[in-house]
Structures are given as C-alpha cells and as structure tokens.
Amino acid sequence: MDIISKLPLGIIETILCLLPIQEAVRTSILSREWRYRWIKIPKLVFKERTFQVSTDGCVLDDKARKRKEIAKRRKLFYAIYQVLLMHEGPILEFTLSMRVDGSCFEIDNIILHLSKKNTVKILKLDFLYDGYEGYTLPISLFSLHQLTDMHLRDCALFHERSFNEFGCLTTLHLESVYTYETTLLRLLSNCPLLKRFTLDCNGATVFDSGSSTIADLFECLPLLEYLSFSFFMVKCFVPERLPKELPTTLVHLKYLCVQYLCFIQEYGFPFLVLLIRSSPNLEKLKLVMYDDILLEEDEMVSFTLEDYSDIMFEHLNELEIKDFSDAENELDFVKLVLAKSPVLKKVRILPCRWFDRNDELEISKILLCSPCASPVVKIIVRKLKSS
Structure with a gap:
C-alpha cells in the first residue's frame, strides 16, 4: 500500500x-x-446489478424478492446521497444504471444536485422502467450546460416549454426515449456542436402527430459525423412529405447506421437513398435488416435499382449488412454499392440465422462475379458465431 x-x-x-x-x-x-x-x-458510477447488500445470494420467494428489491433500491439511493453530500471537487462523469418506476423521486433530487454543481461532462442514465413509458426526467436536466456526452435509456422527455442550450454537447444517445417530435427537434436545435447522434427507439418512442418533416430533423444536425437510428422513426416525421433531397447537405457525415430497415416497406429504400444522396463524404454504411414484419399490401412498394443509377459512393470504404436475408432488392443493392464505390475496401454480410454454409457460398460467388469499381475490395459473407 x-x-x-x-x-x-x-x-x-x-x-x-x-x-x-x-x-x-x-x-x-x-x-x-x-x-x-x-x-x-471525478467519475461516479452507480449500477444496481453490482450494488451489494447482505441478502444477495439468498433463495427467496416472490414476495420476499420484491421486498428485497425495494430495500436494495432504497439502500442504493441512500449510498448515492451520502457520496454526493461528501464529494468534493468537480464531478465530470456520472452514471446511474437501475430498474426504476414512477415512484423513484430520488432521481429528480440527484439530477437537481448535479445541475447545481454543474460540472458534469458525461451523463449516462441507463434505466429499465417498470411501466409503459420511460421515467420522466426533471427540467433540471437541461441546466447541465457543461455536458459533452449524454446517454439516456428508458426515459421520457415531455417538456413543452423552452429549455436552455446544450452548447457543449457533441454526443447524444437516446434509446427507448419517449418524447414529442417537437421536443426532440427543440432539443437537437439547442445542440449546435452535436457530432454523434443515436436514436434507437425500437418501436417504443412516442411522437405527437404534428407537421414536422425529415427535412426539419436534419436541419438541426448540420455538423453530424455519426448517425445511428431506427427506421421506425421515419413515420414520426410525416413520411408522405418525404423530399427527394435534403435542403441541407450532410457534408460531415461519415458513419451511417440504419436499423430495422425493410426495402419493400413504404419509404424504406427511398429514405435510405435520400440520406445517401445527402451525404457525399460517407465512409461507412451499416444496415440492420428487418424482415420479420407483416406488411399490408398498400404499405409495400416495388422499385428497380435502375431508377437509382445516379447514386455514387465516392468515399465509401466499408459496407456492413446484418440479418441479410436475400430478400427482394437486398442482393441487388450490394451489387449497386460494389459498382458505384471506387474506394471500397470491405463488404461484410452477416446473414440471417436460417442461412447455411451453402447459402453463404452462393451469395459470395454472386458478389465476387459482380462488376466492382474498387480493385481492392474484400467480401465476407459469414454468420456471427452463436455464443
């Protein structure tokens, strides 16, 4: 020692x-x-799953287990209070990971304390909410002006009044966050330096039926370099008004990930093309396909890739497609990327679970025989190993 x-x-x-x-x-x-x-x-991390109490490891019935969870939660909050009251100097990073419900008013007090100290640069609230909507965060959250990174999971933002600018925020990760589209746009428009944005709603994020458009969304993200989002969010922004191109070019965007994408779903492929056309410096494109979806006939669209022959991937060096199923247009899209990407170095295809090795070899053979603009591209078609 x-x-x-x-x-x-x-x-x-x-x-x-x-x-x-x-x-x-x-x-x-x-x-x-x-x-x-x-x-x-300067870094405080509180995780319920690693927080130890004397009854951990005991075999309990359902009622006793529930009482234990409540008692453990109270002890965790008490420990957080004690640490915050005794802490000296700046708190630069704060993480709270736990199961919550609507009665966890202690969280509001914790955020209020952090806002008064106002030194936090990285904030991670990783909740598992026992209810339909996420935990409603207090307005004091928007007083954390020094934040550079904010990660929110299973939270709710229903603040309709204006709030202060996150002038230093460069990374924003929203996972299963319930909010209004107007609140989201107001939040993004008050993050002038935002470079990394993740919106993973997984079918859970709630928006109002307003008049905001996709153009309004991306107008709030002029400096974006990294974008990952769920395709489910598209319908939240009046997709029937989907433009052919964005009014603001995403010149800084280098990484794009689209999750739960289905090419034959209405606005699926056209929306992807919209982003590609508006991102001239894109370097990596990742798609997570979603075919386990029942579509009504009026929701399905048909198209030919010849209609998009003007697309170019001048700076793309990596393409990854997860849950590839060889559904309609998926394979043709990979061929299009190969033919239109002069500096492409790697294509990684992660097939669906029902693919066998023969299917993988067949897809590899087809792609290797396809016209390719890059002389050095490496094509990998292989499922992830199951753990």
Whole structure:
C-alpha cells in the first residue's frame, strides 16, 4: 500500500475511478491518509446489478424478492446521497444504471444536485422502467450546460416549454426515449456542436402527430459525423412529405447506421437513398435488416435499382449488412454499392440465422462475379458465431 500511496494524485484518482463505488469508498479504512481520497474522484458510477447488500445470494420467494428489491433500491439511493453530500471537487462523469418506476423521486433530487454543481461532462442514465413509458426526467436536466456526452435509456422527455442550450454537447444517445417530435427537434436545435447522434427507439418512442418533416430533423444536425437510428422513426416525421433531397447537405457525415430497415416497406429504400444522396463524404454504411414484419399490401412498394443509377459512393470504404436475408432488392443493392464505390475496401454480410454454409457460398460467388469499381475490395459473407 505504501507504493500506491506514493503514486501521483492523478493516477490514484484514475485507479479509484476504475473500482466499483463501494470498493472505492472502502479504501477510506486503509489509513488516515486514504480516509478522504475517494471523495475527490471525478467519475461516479452507480449500477444496481453490482450494488451489494447482505441478502444477495439468498433463495427467496416472490414476495420476499420484491421486498428485497425495494430495500436494495432504497439502500442504493441512500449510498448515492451520502457520496454526493461528501464529494468534493468537480464531478465530470456520472452514471446511474437501475430498474426504476414512477415512484423513484430520488432521481429528480440527484439530477437537481448535479445541475447545481454543474460540472458534469458525461451523463449516462441507463434505466429499465417498470411501466409503459420511460421515467420522466426533471427540467433540471437541461441546466447541465457543461455536458459533452449524454446517454439516456428508458426515459421520457415531455417538456413543452423552452429549455436552455446544450452548447457543449457533441454526443447524444437516446434509446427507448419517449418524447414529442417537437421536443426532440427543440432539443437537437439547442445542440449546435452535436457530432454523434443515436436514436434507437425500437418501436417504443412516442411522437405527437404534428407537421414536422425529415427535412426539419436534419436541419438541426448540420455538423453530424455519426448517425445511428431506427427506421421506425421515419413515420414520426410525416413520411408522405418525404423530399427527394435534403435542403441541407450532410457534408460531415461519415458513419451511417440504419436499423430495422425493410426495402419493400413504404419509404424504406427511398429514405435510405435520400440520406445517401445527402451525404457525399460517407465512409461507412451499416444496415440492420428487418424482415420479420407483416406488411399490408398498400404499405409495400416495388422499385428497380435502375431508377437509382445516379447514386455514387465516392468515399465509401466499408459496407456492413446484418440479418441479410436475400430478400427482394437486398442482393441487388450490394451489387449497386460494389459498382458505384471506387474506394471500397470491405463488404461484410452477416446473414440471417436460417442461412447455411451453402447459402453463404452462393451469395459470395454472386458478389465476387459482380462488376466492382474498387480493385481492392474484400467480401465476407459469414454468420456471427452463436455464443
């Protein structure tokens, strides 16, 4: 321990940040010198699944298990309160991961405390909400002006009044976040430096039926370099008014991931083409296909890729398609990318689970014989190994 005590303070703080918060606090018993070392660590991580209580490991019936969960949650909140009250110096990163319900008012107090301190740069609220909508976050969240990274899961943002600008925010990750489309647009328009944006609604995000369009959405993202989103969000922005091109070119966008995409679903492929045409410097394209969907006949569209022969992928060097099923147009789209990408280096196809090795070899053979603009492209067709 003497050797560790002699390390520079910055290294000691780094070591303490790597420990679970309970273990970091326990270092206070090592010596008088270590008693208050933990209260200055800039990174605080609280995870319910790693938070230990005396009854962990006991075999309990359903009622006893529920009582234990409630008691454990209370102890976790009490521990967070104690740490925040004793903490000195800036809190640069704060993570809270836990199961929540509508009665967890302690979360509001925690966020309010962080907003008053106003030093947090990275905020991660990873919730598993026991209910239909996510946990409604307090308005004090929007007072965290120093944030550069914000990750929200199973949360709700239903604030209709204006809120302050996140002038430093460069990364925003929203997963299963319930909100209004007007609130989302107002949030994005108040993030002038945003470069990385993930919107993974997985069919859960709730929007109002307003008049916002896809053009309105991307007008809020002029500096975007990384974009990952669920195709389910498209219908939230009045897709019948889908333009042929965006009024603002996404000149900085280099990474694009579209999840739950079905080419024959209405607006599926046209929307993808819209983004590709508006992203002249795109370097990596990832598609996660979604064919386990029952479509009404009026929701299905047919098209030929010849209609999109003007598409060019001048800077694309990597294409990845997950859950590839060789459905209508999927294989033709890969051929189109091969023919229109002069600097392409890698094509990775991860087939659906029902593909066997013969199917993989057949797809590989077809692609290897297709016209290719790049002389150095590597084509890989192989399922992920099951764990």
